[in-house]
Amino acid sequence: MPKRLVVLVSGRGSNLQAILSACESGQIPATEVVAVISNCPQAAALALAAAAGIPVRCVDHRRFGDRSSFDAALRAQIDDFAPDHIALAGFMRRLTPEFAQHYEGRMVNIHPSLLPAFPGLHTHAQALAEGVKLHGATVHFVTADLDAGPIIVQGAVPVLAQDDVDSLAARVLAMEHRIYPQAIAWLVSGRLRMEQGKVTIDGEKAGEFSPCIWPGTED
Structure with a gap:
């Protein structure tokens, strides 16, 4: 029987x-993909899903009125x-610890930075401001702590001298589409x-560092 996957979205839906x-x-x-659920009625991802018959x-x-009541309604859906x-x-909503614990081990997230660097929002601007040479994306299990769950895989991209937020974001997004x-x-x-x-793959601990995909390497 196929596995059933629910995807939570807030925006355009490229991932x-x-x-x-x-x-x-x-x-x-x-x-x-048995359902796509959003916190935003105008999210383009909803139209994308509907067009696919989802x-x-x-x-x-x-x-x-509060985060807990929203999470309870979201969980019911x-x-x-x-x-x-x-x-x-x-999905651009911070989830309560109770929500994260309900789906522990079954819920994953894609974050546009090489965690633990630059959790939260505006990651590309933060990377440019810090002058880092590598930026990227991280897939991790969702836990009670924001962007702090066990890392599954990361993909790195170079930060170029001519980069602005938009050009860097586009390069990272392409990597997200590979690793997620x-x-x-x-x-x-x-x-x-x-x-x-801890993350385990095939029953073995992944080790202190999770797999990392670099530009030009195989998945």
Whole structure:
């Protein structure tokens, strides 16, 4: 039976499209995206999902008085689809510890920096301001601490002298589209797990450092 994947989105849906394409091609094996859920009614990702025939739901965070009540409503919508796994794909809401614990080991996120560097927002501006030579993206398990869950895989890109926020963001986004489907493929196939706060692949600890994909190397 195919694995059931729910994707949470807030924006245009480029990582959602990468996931859908990887499911269609078989890179993500035996998996069906059973729902796409957003906190933003205007999210372009909802239209993308609907055009693909995927059920869509919106839980507008502006209709809730606090984070806990929003998370409770979001959790109810997710659980209605009985997913095996949840993927955050540009979902721009900070989740409560209770929400993260409910899906512990089953929920992953893509973050546009080489964590633990530059958690939170405006990562590309932070990277340029710090003058780093390498920037990139990280896939990690979602835990109670923001952008601090166990790292699954990272992809690095060079920061060029002529870069601005837009050019650097575009290079990082292309890397996101490579590493996120790969991480989800490991997860749904049962190769990847989070055990006692550590990432294991094929039952073996990934070690202190997780796999890193560099430009020009194979996945």
